[in-house]
Structures are given as structure tokens and as C-alpha cells.
Amino acid sequence: MFSDTLIVVFHKFNTVINSVDDVNSKILDLMILVLTSLFFIGLLAFEYHTFGLENSILPIPDTFKEFFEFLIWPILVLLTLDLVFKYRKIKNSKKFVKKHWIDILMLALIPIFSIFKFLKIGLNVIKQLKTIKMGAKIFHKTKKISKQK
16 A cells, blocks of 8 residues: 555656656757857857858847857757756667757767867968968068168
């Protein structure tokens, strides 16, 4: 009799936990949607030349650029949490990958695209350094020529 009562209580507790997980999952999905939308707004505002545009679609002050660049990290954390909750619900690796492969792919691709952004910044720095180096060479050559006269 006590074990039957314990089983019923455990079943009700499990039902409550599952409903809380469902609510948390929906809240998490909404947060991911909002942050991802903000991230793309930042892309349209600050990385417009990447899309082949000459002017920004959304006039957002440059002081907010750092905020939009930081947004990628909370999105990654929330996507990871979302996948953890989804895995806890399924508890089977094959079913999890089969059902949520696009979420896993998105989580994997975001850091890869972030690397491209850092490479782009790195290439700009290298170009600037080469320009400075060329300017220094020209300066030294003109200085040598002026000393020879």
C-alpha cells in the first residue's frame, strides 16, 4: 500500500517536472529567438557591406556595435542549454541526433562563422600593417635620396 502511494506520488512529481521542463523549453526557445533576431539586426546594421549593401539598412549608433558582437556568446550558451534539456528528455543518442540534427548543426556552425569574422579582422590588420610597412619603406627611401643630394 505504501509502495503504491509512493509510485503515485513519484508519477505526479514526474508529471510536474515534465511540465516545468516544457515551460522552460518554450521560454528558452523564445529567448533564443529574441537574441538571434537581435543578432541579425546587428548584422544588418553594422555588417551591411557583407551583404553587398552600400549603406546600413538600420541606422544604429556605433556605440551599440560591441553589444551586438557580444550577443553570439549568450546565444551559444542558450543553444547548448536547449540541447541539454532536449537530450535529457529523449535520453537516447541516436534518436536525439535524428530528431535535433539541425539544432546540433546550428550550434556547431556558429563558432565556425565566428572564426571567419576573426579571420576577416585579422586580414584587415595584416593589410594595414603591410600598408604601414610600405609607407615606412617609402619614407626611408625618400630620406636616403634627400641625404644623397
